[in-house]
Amino acid sequence: MLKIENISLTFNKGTINEKTAVKDLSLHVKKGDFITIIGANGAGKSTLFNVIGGTFISDEGRIVLDGEDITLTPEHKRARSIGRLFQDPMKGSAPGMTIEENLALAAGHGGWLSSISKKDKERFKECLRPLDMGLEDRMQQPVGLLSGGQRQALTLMMATINPPKLLLLDEHTAALDPATAEKVLELTKKIVEEHKLTCMMITHNMQSALELGNRTIMMNQGNIIYDTEGEERAGLTVNDLLDKFKEAAGKALDNDRMLLGN
Amino acid sequence: MGFFSGLLSSLPTAFELGLFNALVVLALFLSYSMLNVCDLSTDGCYTLGAAVGAMVAIAGHPYLSLPVAMLAGLISGFVTAILQTKMGVDSLLAGIIVNTGLYSINIAIMGNKSLLNLNKTETIFTKLKPVNDSVQNGILGLFGADKNSVIAKILAFFSNEIVIGLVAVALVILFLSLFLRTRLGLAIRATGNNPDMVRSSSINPTMTTIVGLCISNSFTALSGCLFAQSQKSMSIDVGTGMVTVALAALLIGGAFMGRGKIPTRAIGAVIGAVIFRIVYTIALRFHMPSFMLKLVSSVIVIIAITGPYLKSKYPMFVRRLKHRKAGRDNA
Numbered sequence: 001m002l003k004i005e006n007i008s009l010t011f012n013k014g015t016i017n018e019k020t021a022v023k024d025l026s027l028h029v030k031k032g033d034f035i036t037i038i039g040a041n042g043a044g045k046s047t048l049f050n051v052i053g054g055t056f057i058s059d060e061g062r063i064v065l066d067g068e069d070i071t072l073t074p075e076h077k078r079a080r081s082i083g084r085l086f087q088d089p090m091k092g093s094a095p096g097m098t099i100e101e102n103l104a105l106a107a108g109h110g111g112w113l114s115s116i117s118k119k120d121k122e123r124f125k126e127c128l129r130p131l132d133m134g135l136e137d138r139m140q141q142p143v144g145l146l147s148g149g150q151r152q153a154l155t156l157m158m159a160t161i162n163p164p165k166l167l168l169l170d171e172h173t174a175a176l177d178p179a180t181a182e183k184v185l186e187l188t189k190k191i192v193e194e195h196k197l198t199c200m201m202i203t204h205n206m207q208s209a210l211e212l213g214n215r216t217i218m219m220n221q222g223n224i225i226y227d228t229e230g231e232e233r234a235g236l237t238v239n240d241l242l243d244k245f246k247e248a249a250g251k252a253l254d255n256d257r258m259l260l261g262n
Numbered sequence: 263m264g265f266f267s268g269l270l271s272s273l274p275t276a277f278e279l280g281l282f283n284a285l286v287v288l289a290l291f292l293s294y295s296m297l298n299v300c301d302l303s304t305d306g307c308y309t310l311g312a313a314v315g316a317m318v319a320i321a322g323h324p325y326l327s328l329p330v331a332m333l334a335g336l337i338s339g340f341v342t343a344i345l346q347t348k349m350g351v352d353s354l355l356a357g358i359i360v361n362t363g364l365y366s367i368n369i370a371i372m373g374n375k376s377l378l379n380l381n382k383t384e385t386i387f388t389k390l391k392p393v394n395d396s397v398q399n400g401i402l403g404l405f406g407a408d409k410n411s412v413i414a415k416i417l418a419f420f421s422n423e424i425v426i427g428l429v430a431v432a433l434v435i436l437f438l439s440l441f442l443r444t445r446l447g448l449a450i451r452a453t454g455n456n457p458d459m460v461r462s463s464s465i466n467p468t469m470t471t472i473v474g475l476c477i478s479n480s481f482t483a484l485s486g487c488l489f490a491q492s493q494k495s496m497s498i499d500v501g502t503g504m505v506t507v508a509l510a511a512l513l514i515g516g517a518f519m520g521r522g523k524i525p526t527r528a529i530g531a532v533i534g535a536v537i538f539r540i541v542y543t544i545a546l547r548f549h550m551p552s553f554m555l556k557l558v559s560s561v562i563v564i565i566a567i568t569g570p571y572l573k574s575k576y577p578m579f580v581r582r583l584k585h586r587k588a589g590r591d592n593a
Contacts, residue, residue: 076460076462076466076467079464080464083462084462090456091456091459092458092462093456093459094455095455096454097448097451097455101448104445105448105449105452105459106462106463108445108463108464110445112444112445114444114445115440115443115444116443
């Protein structure tokens with residue numbers, strides 16, 4: 001499904017601030033995989049997503065998504081097959097436009113000069129109803145009026161209204177309060193199952209990294225240091241993960257949010 | 263002539279100029295309010311429209327002058343947009359560069375002259391005057407009203423220039439209202455609102471910026487074209503300061519009708535343009551020298567933009583005063 005082969009990316013090459021964010025990283029993701037990704041601060045998790053999503057183009061290596069080489073494809077073209085959510089709930093929607101208009105842009109079918117039809121309106125409403133946030137009755141309100149949790153839930157619907165081949169979730173619940181985070185995570189699970197999406201999720205919550213999905217990878221210094229699935233993964237505890245990290249990286253895991261959070 | 267009758271007699275002209283300016287204001291409504299790009303090529307593009315329109319009219323094609331002027335504006339907008347989206351030029355700088363370049367281009371278009379006279383030229387206004395006159399006579403005949411009746415006086419206000427201005431403004435508002443509801447229009451609005459979101463909707467924000475600036479500059483050029491033909495003359499500096507004047511009008515309009523749907527806001531922009539012209543006319547009646555126009559528009563833009571900013575800083579100002587006072591009391 002997704003084949004990443006020997007990807008490397010270095011920022012500020014040739015300067016004093018040179019930083020290799022991803023180093024010779026390879027990863028094969030199977031169709032229907034739900035991979036959780038954990039790692040220390042600056043391990044290259046978000047950079048990996050940015051390279052897959054096209055925000056950054058890798059210096060070396062190849063990325064093939066569903067048989068199509070997307071290594072150099074511009075970001076907006078990849079967005080057709082890759083849906084993304086970020087930590088910042090404000091990032092995924094346009095605050096000055098209505099909920100309906102945001103969904104219409106995300107749905108994106110029809111020609112450039114087509115406008116929102118009655119059928120579209122009904123479809124968007126139906127799509128928001130399962131969120132159980134009352135958004136379906138606020139279609140004409142600007143998105144800027146929504147709370148962070150509501151906006152992230154809306155972004156999730158926008159990213160999956162045309163089921164993408166790959167869904168990238170970059171700590172998308174980290175900026176939300178615990179109750180809302182829980183709800184958005186539940187929704188994510190539901191949607192991923194419903195559309196049988198292939199999904200990668202960065203999280204700082206070790207517990208949910210083990211509970212969610214079918215495969216967990218651990219990153220350090222721009223590469224994957226531990227990759228587990230199946231029975232081995234089923235028997236793991238958070239402490240095992242910490243030990244694994246120490247073993248592979250030669251030092252204790254230092255993700256401040258991880259230590260404080262759970 | 264008394265003060266008020268003098269003012270009253272100059273109202274139609276103010277209204278007419280307000281309508282022509284409104285087209286630039288609507289152009290900025292698209293580029294500044296929707297696309298969030300401050301297009302500083304507006305001055306040069308306005309003059310470009312005036313120059314191209316005047317030359318085509320002088321060549322004997324008054325009707326053709328409108329689309330040709332708009333096409334010229336579109337090309338100018340395209341260059342500005344390419345510079346800022348594909349060539350790495352800062353968007354403000356791109357506008358300034360194009361504006362400077364247009365000065366030479368405009369003089370070249372005007373045949374190496376900086377002044378054109380259209381007194382004996384058939385313009386869109388002279389061409390359509392008989393049409394307007396016959397429609398007005400028809401209306402008068404329909405009501406059986408004579409030349410001194412109220413209807414006749416109302417109709418007299420709707421001069422040829424004002425009717426054409428109204429039609430042009432109405433068409434542009436209609437276009438914007440429909441266009442900004444389409445998928446492309448939504449994408450243009452989102453580009454000014456959150457470009458990241460546009461990209462994640464599989465739309466290239468470079469493309470939306472180019473399309474938006476092409477359209478807005480074609481309106482700016484249309485405005486210049488109508489202005490030059492209505493004044494029966496044009497000089498190379500008709501566009502000077504136009505971006506500030508239009509921005510002032512846009513912000514005035516926004517203060518009245520800044521919220522709500524697109525058509526409401528577009529109409530607000532037009533009302534802003536007309537109010538600006540009328541206030542200016544009143545100020546002239548109070549013997550304000552006409553060269554003050556640009557200063558007035560600058561001050562309006564400054565107030566409209568700094569006002570909300572300073573207001574947001576006010577609580578901090580109060581807090582600081584209180585803190586200082588508490589410090590003194592404790593000492």
